[in-house]
Amino acid sequence: MQLQAIDYTSPTAQQDFVKSLHETGFGVLKNHPIQKSLVSAIYNEWQRFFDSDTKHDYRYNIGPQDGYFAPEASETAKGHSKRDIKEYFHYYPWGQCPEQEKKLLSQYYSEASTLAKELLAWVEKHTPSDIAQHYSQSLSSMVDGSEQTLLRVLHYPPLKGDEELGAIRAGAHEDINLLTILPSANEPGLQVKAKDGSWMDVPCDFGTLIINIGDMLQEASGGYFPSTSHRVINPEGADKTKSRISLPLFLHPKPEVVLSERHTAKSYLHERLVELGVIPA
Numbered sequence: 001m002q003l004q005a006i007d008y009t010s011p012t013a014q015q016d017f018v019k020s021l022h023e024t025g026f027g028v029l030k031n032h033p034i035q036k037s038l039v040s041a042i043y044n045e046w047q048r049f050f051d052s053d054t055k056h057d058y059r060y061n062i063g064p065q066d067g068y069f070a071p072e073a074s075e076t077a078k079g080h081s082k083r084d085i086k087e088y089f090h091y092y093p094w095g096q097c098p099e100q101e102k103k104l105l106s107q108y109y110s111e112a113s114t115l116a117k118e119l120l121a122w123v124e125k126h127t128p129s130d131i132a133q134h135y136s137q138s139l140s141s142m143v144d145g146s147e148q149t150l151l152r153v154l155h156y157p158p159l160k161g162d163e164e165l166g167a168i169r170a171g172a173h174e175d176i177n178l179l180t181i182l183p184s185a186n187e188p189g190l191q192v193k194a195k196d197g198s199w200m201d202v203p204c205d206f207g208t209l210i211i212n213i214g215d216m217l218q219e220a221s222g223g224y225f226p227s228t229s230h231r232v233i234n235p236e237g238a239d240k241t242k243s244r245i246s247l248p249l250f251l252h253p254k255p256e257v258v259l260s261e262r263h264t265a266k267s268y269l270h271e272r273l274v275e276l277g278v279i280p281a
C-alpha cells in the first residue's frame, strides 16, 4: 500500500484521489487551498488553551457533544480497555468556543468544510454507477445544510511515564462520519492499517492534507470505499516530552439521511458514540 501525495491542481487529481480512497481508504493531497499559516496559528493558539486551566470552563455538553473533553472523559477505542491518552475540544459553529480562539477556528471550519464538500463531490462523480445506485440521495445533498460536521482540536500531552500500561495516544479505530480531512500534525505518530494487517506511517509533511473514508461512506457505498483503521502511537525517546496537536474535520450528513437499509446517520452515530463510551446507552 502506498500513500503518495496527489497534487490538488493536477488535471488527473480527481480520478487519482478517488482511486486512492477506493484502494486504501486514504488519500493525501498537496497544493490544496488550506493555508499552512492558518493551521500553524491554530496549533499555537490551542497549545496555549490546553496549557491553561480555563479549558475546564468549557466542559463538553453531554447531548450535543460540543466543548472540552478532559483526558478522563476521552474516548476508549472500540475493543480497547484503556482510554486514549488525549484531550480535545469539539467545535461546531453553534456550540461553545472560547472567544479568543474563535476567529481562526471558525475560519478554518468554514474553509475545511468547503474543501471537504468539494472532495465529496469528487467521490460522487467518480463512484462507479453500480455502486452509486445504492446511494439513497446524492452524497452532496446528504451534507447540504448539515449542522453535524465536527471540527476536533486534539492535544496529545507529553508522556510523563505514569500512563496506564498499554494505553496509547489514539487506539486503532475507524472514523464514524463520511469523510475526514486532517492537516498533517505537528508531530508524527499517525499510522494506517494496510490490507496485510501491518501498520504504515502516514506521511507527516506539514502542509499536506490527509483524507480518509469514515464508516458512514463505507456503509452507503456497500464497502466500495473502505473505512480504514488508523491509530496514533506514542512517541519514543526525546519526543516523549513533546505535545502533539492535530485538527481533524469530520464531515457528517444530516441526521435523517438514510445510509443503508440498516441505518440512518442518526442511528449509526448514536450506536457508535455509545460504543466509544462518550454517551450513556
Ligand SMILES: O=C(O)CCC(=O)C(=O)O
Binding pocket: 152, 154, 170, 175, 182, 185, 190, 230, 232, 246, 247, 248
Ligand atoms: O491525531 C491524529 O492524527 C488522528 C486523530 C484521529 O484519527 C481521530 O481523532 O479520529
Ligand SMILES: [Fe+2]
Binding pocket: 173, 174, 175, 230
Ligand atoms: Fe480517526
